[in-house]
Amino acid sequence: MLYLKNASFLDWNTLRMRSGTLAVEPGPSGRARFLKRLPPGARALDCAGKIVTKSFAIGHHHVYSALARGMPAPPRSPKSFVDVLKMVWWRLDKALDREMIQASALAAAVEAAKSGATFVIDHHASPNAAPASLHLIAEAFDLVGVSHLLCYELSDRDGTRRSQQALEETDRYLERRQGLVGLHASFTVGDELLRRAAAVAERHETGFHVHAAEAASDEEDCVKRCGMRVLERFSRRGILDSPKTILAHGIHLNAKERALFRKSKAWLVQNAESNLNNAVGLFNDAGLGDRLFLGTDGMHADMIASTKAAFLTAPALSPLGAYRRLRRVHDYLDSNGFEGDGENNLVILDYRTPTPVTGANWPGHFCYGLSRAHIESVISDGRLIVDRGRVTRVDEEKVYAYAREQAKRLWKKL
Ligand SMILES: [Zn+2]
Numbered sequence: 103m104l105y106l107k108n109a110s111f112l113d114w115n116t117l118r119m120r121s122g123t124l125a126v127e128p129g130p131s132g133r134a135r136f137l138k139r140l141p142p143g144a145r146a147l148d149c150a151g152k153i154v155t156k157s158f159a160i161g162h163h164h165v166y167s168a169l170a171r172g173m174p175a176p177p178r179s180p181k182s183f184v185d186v187l188k189m190v191w192w193r194l195d196k197a198l199d200r201e202m203i204q205a206s207a208l209a210a211a212v213e214a215a216k217s218g219a220t221f222v223i224d225h226h227a228s229p230n231a232a233p234a235s236l237h238l239i240a241e242a243f244d245l246v247g248v249s250h251l252l253c254y255e256l257s258d259r260d261g262t263r264r265s266q267q268a269l270e271e272t273d274r275y276l277e278r279r280q281g282l283v284g285l286h287a288s289f290t291v292g293d294e295l296l297r298r299a300a301a302v303a304e305r306h307e308t309g310f311h312v313h314a315a316e317a318a319s320d321e322e323d324c325v326k327r328c329g330m331r332v333l334e335r336f337s338r339r340g341i342l343d344s345p346k347t348i349l350a351h352g353i354h355l356n357a358k359e360r361a362l363f364r365k366s367k368a369w370l371v372q373n374a375e376s377n378l379n380n381a382v383g384l385f386n387d388a389g390l391g392d393r394l395f396l397g398t399d400g401m402h403a404d405m406i407a408s409t410k411a412a413f414l415t416a417p418a419l420s421p422l423g424a425y426r427r428l429r430r431v432h433d434y435l436d437s438n439g440f441e442g443d444g445e446n447n448l449v450i451l452d453y454r455t456p457t458p459v460t461g462a463n464w465p466g467h468f469c470y471g472l473s474r475a476h477i478e479s480v481i482s483d484g485r486l487i488v489d490r491g492r493v494t495r496v497d498e499e500k501v502y503a504y505a506r507e508q509a510k511r512l513w514k515k516l
Contacts, residue, residue: 103127104484105146106154106450111136114156114429117461124154128484130249132446147479147486153451153459157480158405159221159431159443160214161371162311162350162397165239166195166226168206168213169509170400174516183317183382192259197515198228203235205508207242208501213403214248215493217474218449220482221435221442223251223348223371223397225284225311229260232267236275247487247495249442251435253284253311256299258292265295269302276306280440282346287313288332289323296339309346309368309438312336315359316351317382333359342366346438350397351376352390353383360389369434372427373399374411384415395431404474413469421465428468446484451476 106124113120123146126134140146176189198206214222222243228235236252243250252275254268275281283303285291291299303310315321315332324332333355336342347368355363363370372385376399387394396408405428413424435443453459453476459467480488487494493501 107146108150132484164400167400209505211246253282257286285312309344314349315354425465450479
């Protein structure tokens with residue numbers, strides 16, 4: 103049992119603040135509760151002057167991009183979103199081998215933990231090293247102590263042999279672990295693969311994780327090839343029927359698709375910084391309802407930064423609206439029975455501020471004051487995984503040294 107004393111605890115949902123001593127149980131369904139006093143002889147983390155609240159979950163991430171930071175620029179500058187994929191990401195993911203995937207996953211897990219994220223929903227691709235890739239990522243995340251919901255992004259872009267391997271990897275992984283069936287995006291997934299992916303999802307009683315309407319070209323391709331728009335296509339395949347399904351981006355959804363989404367059970371994840379980076383347009387929540395949460399799309403692991411970006415790029419979104427959207431991922435995970443995001447996942451914030459903090463003004467502090475630098479310690483499944491800025495379960499220097507070594511190998515192959 104982990105004890106926190108003198109804690110100012112901020113309930114993520116009710117935004118009520120309460121001070122006292124907190125007992126945090128270990129394990130996937132562990133609880134956190136207030137005690138009248140510390141049990142005799144118990145050791146406790148002193149949280150005097152700190153704010154304790156629920157840790158974060160990254161709603162859409164790409165572990166495979168962890169070694170991309172600072173990599174050489176493509177031979178010419180990309181002219182479109184599809185160009186960015188072909189010249190940057192699909193070159194990179196094809197070059198990944200087992201060691202690089204492992205290094206990416208370890209580095210991504212350390213970055214997530216240090217950013218206060220104890221749960222990562224990832225979308226992985228490594229076309230020339232698909233077998234066992236999800237297991238490798240899961241092991242790395244388990245080692246660091248970060249919970250996860252993984253998938254492999256199925257695609258026809260590299261031919262049927264590769265998509266078959268990816269389907270088998272998905273099927274094998276879902277036999278043993280919680281996860282989703284990943285699809286890259288409508289424009290790289292043919293009808294046959296879509297049908298087979300749906301069969302795998304049905305067999306494992308899970309949902310999908312897919313990029314949808316990220317760029318206008320995804321919609322244009324779908325209209326040309328299938329005679330309908332992306333969400334109409336997904337809807338006909340039953341993809342939107344699962345409350346576990348996650349659509350990423352949704353920038354170019356039209357009014358009819360927005361109505362279709364709203365009537366469905368699926369969720370949508372906004373990735374404001376990635377959308378700015380790829381110049382695909384700004385996210386607009388009009389007509390989408392409130393099954394929306396936030397991701398980083400592999401750019402980083404900092405959900406405080408993602409919340410600020412969502413807030414700053416949507417003129418009609420209040421700080422409270424942005425904060426609620428950050429936190430909706432917990433409802434997604436909880437209502438679907440996914441493990442690893444219970445009450446015993448917490449961040450301890452060393453947030454000194456010149457103005458008063460209350461539950462009511464917390465969203466304002468979140469959007470204008472708080473940053474990753476204020477994250478002091480992180481508790482995942484009741485265990486301390488970051489202690490005063492340092493990860494506790496792996497040697498951070500060794501993880502980064504290994505990642506740099508693998509990054510050099512990867513960049514040489516590009
Ligand atoms: Zn993505």
